[in-house]
Amino acid sequence: MKKIPFVTKEQIEKIAETYPTPFHIYDEKAIRENARKLKQAFSWNKGYKEYFAVKATPNPYILKILQEEGCGVDCSSATELMLSDACGFSGSDIMFSSNDTPEGEFRMANEMGAYINLDDITHIDCLRAETEIPETVCCRFNPGGVFQMGTEIMDNPGDAKYGMTKEQLIEAFNRLKELGVKRFGIHAFLASNTVTNEYYPTLAGILFALAVEVKEATGADIAFINLSGGVGVPYTPDREPNDIAVIGDGVRKQFEAVMVPAGLGDVSIFTELGRFMLAPYGGLVTKAIHEKHIHKEYIGVDACAVNLMRPAMYGAYHHITVLGKENEPCDHKYDVTGSLCENNDKFAVDRMLPQIEKGDYLFIHDTGAHGFAMGYNYNGRLKSAELLLKEDGSVQLIRRAETPKDYFATFDFSDILKDMKY
Numbered sequence: 001m002k003k004i005p006f007v008t009k010e011q012i013e014k015i016a017e018t019y020p021t022p023f024h025i026y027d028e029k030a031i032r033e034n035a036r037k038l039k040q041a042f043s044w045n046k047g048y049k050e051y052f053a054v055k056a057t058p059n060p061y062i063l064k065i066l067q068e069e070g071c072g073v074d075c076s077s078a079t080e081l082m083l084s085d086a087c088g089f090s091g092s093d094i095m096f097s098s099n100d101t102p103e104g105e106f107r108m109a110n111e112m113g114a115y116i117n118l119d120d121i122t123h124i125d126c127l128r129a130e131t132e133i134p135e136t137v138c139c140r141f142n143p144g145g146v147f148q149m150g151t152e153i154m155d156n157p158g159d160a161k162y163g164m165t166k167e168q169l170i171e172a173f174n175r176l177k178e179l180g181v182k183r184f185g186i187h188a189f190l191a192s193n194t195v196t197n198e199y200y201p202t203l204a205g206i207l208f209a210l211a212v213e214v215k216e217a218t219g220a221d222i223a224f225i226n227l228s229g230g231v232g233v234p235y236t237p238d239r240e241p242n243d244i245a246v247i248g249d250g251v252r253k254q255f256e257a258v259m260v261p262a263g264l265g266d267v268s269i270f271t272e273l274g275r276f277m278l279a280p281y282g283g284l285v286t287k288a289i290h291e292k293h294i295h296k297e298y299i300g301v302d303a304c305a306v307n308l309m310r311p312a313m314y315g316a317y318h319h320i321t322v323l324g325k326e327n328e329p330c331d332h333k334y335d336v337t338g339s340l341c342e343n344n345d346k347f348a349v350d351r352m353l354p355q356i357e358k359g360d361y362l363f364i365h366d367t368g369a370h371g372f373a374m375g376y377n378y379n380g381r382l383k384s385a386e387l388l389l390k391e392d393g394s395v396q397l398i399r400r401a402e403t404p405k406d407y408f409a410t411f412d413f414s415d416i417l418k419d420m421k422y
């Protein structure tokens, strides 16, 4: 599918008068429409709720939009819990799906009334040691082996650090029951960024069968099945996006085939989507500031991997549109680079694009999730602003750009920098 930015060159020129590039910009209207489609797709399930994975886009303005659309939040750290608390999420609006959990975080989550999702059987004792055992507890499942759909290997749970084995999960349910837990959840995340309508229904089939087996083995009252994240987006233009209505219906079919006959027709379905909720509705806007002709052709831009790490970290493809040149032929081959002293700081390698001039604005697509959030500060580079394109077409600053002062803030205890003039 042809990728079209949700902003034009004219809009960006205007925005850049107030907010210099680089910046991430999010499309409020599209975020809301997509959240509504998701809700509709699972409306057959009475207790359905999406818990947005905060780590994907940890911005309070974004969380508020999703809250208005009926979403909760999925947190896995103390600061994500704090952010969610400040945004007004509480109790069953919060899923705490942590792993390798630092001491004190279960207590914090429990005091907020969040659902706690235990990554390991040994965490039962950690939970007990720091807080009262809640009435409802979720356990995370890892089936091991490879996760296959038909003949295609989707991912490798046997190699993943998350979750517990089936035997451990059954033992955990029995122990938790003895400790007074009344209701249970089951969670698994078996494949990331799946661009197929079959992932969730296949996962649901596995978890529903597990729920029936666990209920028979332990007598546990199953309250919810958490399908977690993993529904993806097409980063490349040659792929078709997932159809969430088809996905929801596929899960419904599994539910009716497996859960309803087992007397589990009241169980709620939860999701913890991050990428699907936000990725296509955010873009990184950056300006071409240099061109360089050596053994290859380079375009240097004012953003770098600090603003978007996925290409450097995973070799991930992000589509690029040169604003105002949407209809020009892609007859130039470029590496599009940032300024880090790291040769992997490239947003694109050997990418066919229209001829780029200094001053052109580039729109890097699909940065709305796991984009800004992964940023770091290598080479002393600062993180950018985040902007919201609102439904009425106006633009709101939803995070200011970092300043050198932010970068040096962790030395505020020290005398060496106290007379710094920046």
Ligand SMILES: *Cc1c(COP(=O)(O)O)cnc(C)c1O
Pocket (backbone or CB within 6 Å): 053, 055, 056, 074, 097, 189, 192, 193, 228, 229, 230, 231, 272, 273, 274, 275, 276, 369
């Ligand atoms: C990262 C994560 C998610 C969201 O994953 P996406 O790929 O963004 O959908 C959901 N749940 C847990 C526990 C996660 O770690």
